[in-house]
Amino acid sequence: MQTIEVEGLEKRFRVRRKQPGLGGSVRALFAPRYSEVCAVDRISFSIARGDVVGFIGPNGAGKSTTLKMLTGILHPSGGSARVLDFVPWRERKRLTYRIASVFGQRSQLWYHLPPADSFNLLAHVYELEQPAYRARLARLVEVFAIAPYLHVPVRRLSLGERMRCEIAAALLHRPEVLLLDEPTIGLDVVAKGQIRALVRQLADDEQVTVLLTSHDAGDIEQVCRRVLVINHGALIFDDTLERLKRGYLRHKIVDLKLAEPGEAAPEPGLRILSADPYRLRLEVDTDQQPMERVISALVGRYRIADLTVEEPPLDEVIAAIYAAAPIPGFAGETCPFPAGEG
Amino acid sequence: MRKLRTYTAVMLTTAQSWLAYPLEAFARTSFMLVVIFVFTQLWSVTFRVSGQSSIAGYDFRRMVWYLVFTETISMSVTRVFDVIDQQVKSGELAYTLAKPYSYPLFHFAQFMGGALLALPANFLAGAGLALLFAGPPPTNPAAWPVIALAVLLAICLHFAVGLSIGLLAFWFEDTNVFYWIYQKTTFVLGGLSCRSASSPPPCAPSPSDCRSVRSSMRRRGSRRSSTPVWPPARCSPSSAGWSRWAAWRQWCIAAACAA
Incomplete structure (x- = not known):
């Protein structure tokens, strides 16, 4: 289902x-x-x-x-x-x-009160039995490591501390x-x-x-x-x-550290992002050049100290x-x- | 029963929040002292100048205690329409609506929670001052439960109107204008609305009015002098008109001060 x-x-x-x-x-x-x-x-x-x-x-x-x-x-x-x-x-x-929802730019915790008071209120709102609520709260306090902030007014918490409390509050009623x-x-x-x-x-x-x-x-x-x-x-x-x-980005970044100085040579499907004697950074168009061919060509041409292949950042x-x-x-x-x- | 516990918890949490800043709570209560003090002084002047022991059926003591009760109510309640208006504008509604409770009852519980501590605190402050300046309340102790009920109903009525105005935020950009209309309506119905403060008092007094003014002045040991004083000799106001005019003037000044 x-x-x-x-x-x-x-x-x-x-x-x-x-x-x-x-x-x-x-x-x-x-x-x-x-x-x-x-x-x-x-x-x-x-x-x-x-x-x-x-x-x-x-x-x-x-x-x-x-x-x-x-x-x-x-x-x-x-x-x-x-x-x-x-x-x-x-x-x-x-x-x-x-269900529960958490909105990063809003708060369901009472601003002037410690999170513990908001948790108690939510327990009443969701009609939780006290023993079950206490056990659940203890678990969430442990997982979210919020014990030090439980009795500190929300207005005094950092954004990160508050957000952990917000998510814990949203999870109280399972x-x-x-x-x-x-x-x-x-x-x-x-x-x-x-x-x-x-x-x-x-x-x-x-x-x-x-x-x-x-x-x-x-x-x-x-x-x-x-x-x-x-x-x-x-x-x-x-x-x-x-x-x-x-499916969307068809290029990878190859970062080479060289054991001996080398010069970058332009090739189809390869774009030089940066080059100095001991380091090369290349962008590979995987549609034009399969990665195996690129790697074997690089290994044949340079004495490589280290090689990393990076995925494109998701941002891009x-x-x-x-x-x-x-x-x-x-x-x-x-x-x-x-x-x-x- | 469980739901009742939910709303009780909301009410108590609001009361806790009210106490989160003790100094601010103290300042809010202190303002009650200022308001009652100003009005007490204004009414004492009004009664003294008018020379009447009662205005519209209220003597000084009744007037002060009436003020204590009405000001206690008006200063102890939150502006629920504003809370809802802000929730709609900020999007916080996404939290308050996505909870298993009735939205109006949640606000009612919050509203009552705010009044829970403010009401006795403001009443004690105002009553203390009233006792000092006007004496004990002019009521039979048996009437106190009825007074308490009347106060509760007044609060509920104020909430119902505030909630209705607040809910208009779902259709209108700004609900302040509706609250303004409500506020002015309560002024009219509550007796604060008046002829303009600069309106002259009624002229052409009847002989009995003049006798009344003279006798009241004599009672206070005053003597008529040739120096023109208000009310002018050519237009002596009726004693009732003068006292009403003076009362309204003081009210308007006091309202302006309080605002």
Whole structure:
């Protein structure tokens, strides 16, 4: 059984348009003009239990709108969706007992109180039995290493500490689906790493289905097994991370450390990124030059001290996807209107 | 029963949050002292100048205690419409709506939690000052439960209106204008609305009015002098008109100060 099933989901907003200037404002009073904005355009996908799926797209692509429809906060303009067999916008309250969401730029912790007070309140909100709640809290405090902050007012916590508490708060009632909306935004490298590791561990240990939106390629690369890419409201890619990289960027970076000085020689399919006597950095177009041939040619030409082959950074892949037309084979119909919100 | 526990927990958590900044809580309560002190002084002047022992059925003591109760209510409640308005604008609604409770009842619990500590704190501060300046409350002890019920109902009514205004944030960009209308309506219905403060008092007094003014002045040991004083001799106001005008003027000044 699929945990999340979305079929032809669509959300359109009517937006008032106004000409610039005072004249435009006065005209808009008497003859308002509206245009339709298509935030989510007939997207379809399904997610199985325990899957960790990245949901990426540029600003205004329709990610947050989709998440809001999946939590039941927004009613769609068309299509259908089922989360844990509930229709979210019709059975929102029943669904909320079994899902959780974390928004990186919002907080559900009470700002002036310590996280422990917010946890206690959430235990009442989700009607948890006290022994079960205490055991669950003890486990989360241990996993998220938040014992030192439990009794410190939230306003005094760093962003990274707060975010760990936010995710712990979202997991108190053992949700089966976790929706994470940019959970690492604004965090430093160490805090990002901690959050990613925790989400991964959680998904593995408790078989929680995770749908993660982020603008940070590292989040997607280190946490997700599968990626959904949305742009202008339309789903343009739905497959594994590896396939995303392989299918979209057809080059690799070869970094050579030389034992003896050598000179770089231009060849078809090879681009020299940097060159000095003991180090070469080359970009290989794998469509023109298979990697085996490139490696054997390099080994024959130079005395190599060290050689590394790098995958293209996911950032580049994502930037290329956003900039380009839909990926052949994955293309959905593009939305005729610019999307209104993220 | 479980749901009742949920809303009780929301209420108590809000009360805890209210106490998170003790100094701020103390400052809020201190303002009650300022308001009651200003109004007490204004009303004492009003009663003294008018020479009347009661205005519209209220003597000084009743007036001060009326103020203590009404100010306690108005200063102890949160602006629920503003909370909802901000949640809609900031997107925090995504959290509050995605929880297994009733959205209006959640706000009601928060609202009552805010009033839970503020109400007794403000009342004690105001009542202390009223005792000092006006004496004990002019009520039968048996009336106190009814007063408590009236206060509770007033709070609930204020919440219901605030919630209705707040929910307009789902359709309108800004709900402040609706609150403004509500606020002015409560001024009108609550008696604070008045003729302009600069309106002259009613003229052409009846002989009985003049006798009343003279007798009240005599009671206070005043003597008529030839120096023109307000009210001008050519247009002596009726005593009732003068006292109403003076009362409104003081009210308006006090309202401006309080605002």
